[in-house]
Amino acid sequence: MHTLARYARIYRALVRNCLAREMAFRGHFLVTALTESLWLLFLVFFFKILYLRTSHIAGWNENEMLFLLGTHYLATQVFEMVFFTNCVELSDLIRTGNLDFVLLKPINAQFLLSARKISFSNVVNVPVAAAMLLYAGGRLGLRPAALDLLAYACLVLCGVFILYAILFALALSAFWLIRNQSLFELWFPVVNFAQYPMEIYPAGLRLFLLFVIPVVAVANVPARVFLKSLDLSHALYGIGWAVLALFAGHVLFQFALRRYRSASS
């Protein structure tokens, strides 16, 4: 408990510093908020057009689809706010040797590494996602109970951790490659698989997205709390993957750290 409180205090200090820095660059703040929202808007339009031709796609109607997109948007925005920059910047830390400062601190290195930069420009997008969920949910006539909301939040969180573990694993390749920016190009196409209903994928691909790179757990699983039906196996699947992915990330990090040689003075 003591440890948890200590880490919470450290995180609070990080949040404060990141906020102060972000405020110093307001232009960047606005641009990020705008581009991300526009991207969502295009996606919504795209589906509006598709649903002019058909009422269901793989058993999903328009409002359900919007709800799924909203869920995906929520998970990815929270993820980008908390973890994205940290993963991408790992290679810089290694190349410049500034990882030294992380390793010198009497604190879990993976925590400090993964939490040091919080990207507040993504914060604005969380209410955008919420608005979209409320709109789609309202049209679906959802009347969520408190427990549903709790399960939903918990599973979205699991999705965030799964995204983190996948990107973190990619980022760790920097210990071998030093420069690995081009690997991150892979990231967005992969993540985009997560925003569609898993029913649209052919069986082979679906299995891949369920059990190899489990991005299906990011949006499909939490959205099921309100749409279709969520049974225990779905919930266990989402939670199980989150735990497994975090554990794998931790092991991989310990392994990668042995490669570190610190850049010259």
Next chain:
Amino acid sequence: MPVILAQHLTKVYRVYKKPPGFLVALRGLFRRRYDEVRAVQEASFSIEKGEMVAFLGPNGAGKTTTLKMLSGLITPTSGAAEVLGHVPWQRENSYRRRFSLVMGQKNQLWWDLPAEESFLLNKEIYGVSDEAYRLRLGELTDLLQVHGVLQHPVRELSLGERMKLELIAALLHSPEILFLDEPTIGLDVVAQRSIRECIRAYNREKGITILLTTHYMRDVEELCERVIVMNHGRVMHDGPISAILERYSSHKRLRVRFRTPPGEHELAGLGKLVRFEPPTATLEVERPDVPARSSEILRRFAVEDISIEEIPIEEVMANLFQGTERPSA
């Protein structure tokens, strides 16, 4: 009971060898050749609590690599070390709370923020109480004279100011050992002096053990009684700085001012004439011959002034690092 004990520390790096040229670079994509670089070889030393020791040596001597092993950033290829009873590269939190590493060429302070924000973050990371934090910050800002700049973004500070704030960030948790990697590099003379004074004062007041690496003789002369000289990864000398002169400097310098300058040929045979700007001449003479030669000069010439000096330690070191004790006379 030493606080730092290193035994046969050795670090070998494998470095990708890349000769110049595009085709060679292309081949390097497929088959790489590696060189083994022996950054540190069989370094052994022990350091007592409260000591201030300098690692001195040219670039690539292995000073920084040694510090990095002692602070646990890298694991040695072979050999052992114990610092404050811990094996550094196991990186236990209980060890990491007890030392600090400051690197003159890297900064841990948040670039876009006032230094105080970074201090507060370190306060939480090291679990320093509010009271201790206020007390130490007050002490350190007094000592380093940086009251005015705590609220300015770090990127707008001078290098000297930034270095002082880096020191504060490293000392807030009151470490027992401070590793300083080239703390005065790139600083102007005034800033160098002020950093040195702070380090010395802090060492005296708190009895903190300090290990520093440097290229600058002034750092060593003013701060450390003991110096570990490294070259090509090996410890070449470990002891008081005066012992370096005794050991590596076999000569002394006689500086003579003549009332009536003799011809250059007349001075031949008295020693190696390193400079002759009448009426002054500087001669290098082997240590045991110094008394005899001085009296000979005083007897043979009309001398206005004579002084016997050590060869400046910079020159001794430069010769030492070139692999020769001194150029042959």
